[in-house]
Amino acid sequence: MHSSPAAANVIAVDESGAGQRLDNFLARRLKGVPRSHIYRIVRSGEVRVNGARAEASRKLALDDRVRVPPMFVDPAPPAAPARSYEVLFEDDWLLAVDKPAGIAVHGGSGLNWGLIESLRSARGDPFLELVHRLDRDTSGVLLLARRRSALTALHASLRRREADKRYLALVAGLWQGDAVTVTRPLHRYLTPSGERRVRVVDPGQGQEARSQFRPLQRFAWPDPQWTRLTGVPGLTLVEARIHTGRTHQIRVHLHSLGHPVAGDEKYGREALNQALAQGELPAGVGRNPRMFLHAARLAVQHPADGRELVLQAGWPAADAEWLARLARACTAARGAAQRGATQPGGAAAGRRGGARQGPAEPVSS
Numbered sequence: 001m002h003s004s005p006a007a008a009n010v011i012a013v014d015e016s017g018a019g020q021r022l023d024n025f026l027a028r029r030l031k032g033v034p035r036s037h038i039y040r041i042v043r044s045g046e047v048r049v050n051g052a053r054a055e056a057s058r059k060l061a062l063d064d065r066v067r068v069p070p071m072f073v074d075p076a077p078p079a080a081p082a083r084s085y086e087v088l089f090e091d092d093w094l095l096a097v098d099k100p101a102g103i104a105v106h107g108g109s110g111l112n113w114g115l116i117e118s119l120r121s122a123r124g125d126p127f128l129e130l131v132h133r134l135d136r137d138t139s140g141v142l143l144l145a146r147r148r149s150a151l152t153a154l155h156a157s158l159r160r161r162e163a164d165k166r167y168l169a170l171v172a173g174l175w176q177g178d179a180v181t182v183t184r185p186l187h188r189y190l191t192p193s194g195e196r197r198v199r200v201v202d203p204g205q206g207q208e209a210r211s212q213f214r215p216l217q218r219f220a221w222p223d224p225q226w227t228r229l230t231g232v233p234g235l236t237l238v239e240a241r242i243h244t245g246r247t248h249q250i251r252v253h254l255h256s257l258g259h260p261v262a263g264d265e266k267y268g269r270e271a272l273n274q275a276l277a278q279g280e281l282p283a284g285v286g287r288n289p290r291m292f293l294h295a296a297r298l299a300v301q302h303p304a305d306g307r308e309l310v311l312q313a314g315w316p317a318a319d320a321e322w323l324a325r326l327a328r329a330c331t332a333a334r335g336a337a338q339r340g341a342t343q344p345g346g347a348a349a350g351r352r353g354g355a356r357q358g359p360a361e362p363v364s365s
Contacts, residue, residue: 013064016127019148022049023056026068033071041069080113082122088141088311089355093150093304095119095128098313098353101139101290105130115142132158132245137263139319140167140295141311141353145303153303158245164299167240167250168216168315170292170323171259172269175215175236182211182253186246197266198248200256210243211253219330222282229280230272234330235262237323239296250293263291282329288322313353 017025026038026047038056045053048067049060060066085097097119099105104114120128131143131154145151157163185206188198200206220234227233236259240250248267254260255267263273268291274280279287299310314320 009068009070011066011068013060013062013066014126015062016148017060018062019152020060021056022047022054022058022060022066025060025066030068030071037071041071078112080107080117080121083115083118084122085115085119086313086353088313088353089309091304093145093147093302094131094309095144095146096298096311096355097142097144099134099139099142099295100316101137104136105133105142116144119144131155134295135248135251135291135293137291138167138293138295139316140313141298142295143298143300143311150303154300157301161243162301164297165242165245165295166297167242168292168294168296169238169240169250169254170262171236171238171254172230172262172272173232173236173259174218174220174234175238175259177215179212179214180257182213182256183209184253184256185209186249186252188247195266196247198246198252200252207246208244209246209249209253211249212241212243213254213257214239214241217327219326222330226275226282230275231269232272235326261291261293263289264293265291281326285325285329286322288319290319292319294319309355311353311355 011029022042023038027035030038041047042056046069047054049058050065085099088098089096099115104111106114106116116130125146127147129145129151131145131151134140134142145154184200185203186198186209187201187206188196191197215236215238217237218234221227242249251261251264251267260268262268263276265273277287277289294315297310297312299308302309315323
């Protein structure tokens with residue numbers, strides 16, 4: 001890939017680009033151009049902002065004029081198919097959807113498109129960006145910004161750890177005791193095959209991470225043969241609350257406790273995952289090959305007026321029905337842990353989701 005001797009292009013920065021870093025601005029507009037090439041043309045001075053050289057980290061302002069050299073690029077991948085998702089909340093600032101399991105939130109790593117690209121194709125919003133991310137096999141609440149100012153405000157709020165993020169996870173084994181807090185740092189690494197993984201490390205050797213786990217319901221196998229088959233005496237439904245947003249945080253912290261997420265191909269138990277995928281569980285439960293991690297609740301301050309916005313999504317219908325069959329087939333623990341067993345705060349399982357807002361506070365001028 002190289003610059004062409006033809007005339008350069010000049011792009012006027014509109015509202016969607018105002019406040020964005022120059023490198024990110026170029027990456028969105030130069031489809032198919034590797035970031036390494038973008039950084040090279042910025043460093044060489046081929047990219048100019050208002051006629052002058054600029055650093056890749058420069059924040060652009062409305063009506064800035066960005067000169068970009070013409071380039072020969074590989075043919076663009078096919079456009080993302082337009083696809084709609086269940087909307088939990090929408091206004092002029094934000095969009096929250098119920099993400100299905102099995103779809104990535106964005107393209108990359110061999111994927112031409114993800115949820116964000118398919119939403120852009122379907123909706124045609126002038127600005128639509130992810131506020132946070134979910135793993136490909138995680139379902140549930142996903143928040144997007146429809147204005148750059150909303151994105152900036154929410155990212156700042158997440159850095160201050162003001163958001164309340166709660167997940168549901170079905171984990172291997174019967175949880176002993178009550179709630180626990182895990183603060184072990186996390187370190188990302190690549191396997192010899194190039195696969196991304198995360199592990200817990202000693203303090204000072206990785207990224208700070210803090211998770212809280214609370215058991216909600218225990219499912220003990222009704223027959224010892226299922227313990228021999230799966231390698232665990234049953235399953236436990238837990239609520240996870242995270243105070244940091246590290247890659248694979250919930251999955252790795254649960255693995256470190258000896259209770260990996262059921263169906264997790266990276267960190268889970270192979271025998272259990274195989275039994276779940278093939279339906280080798282108590283009669284009538286049926287097969288379910290998914291990774292049982294679900295973003296059930298997200299509470300944030302609305303960027304427009306500061307009111308509390310609470311977004312909730314129940315398990316997908318098929319998974320809620322599967323969990324109900326599991327409960328009927330097993331000896332579920334009794335007592336307080338059963339209250340709210342399938343939804344944080346006691347809400348019932350199922351597809352119902354949505355949002356609620358607290359009283360509005362005056363918007364400062």
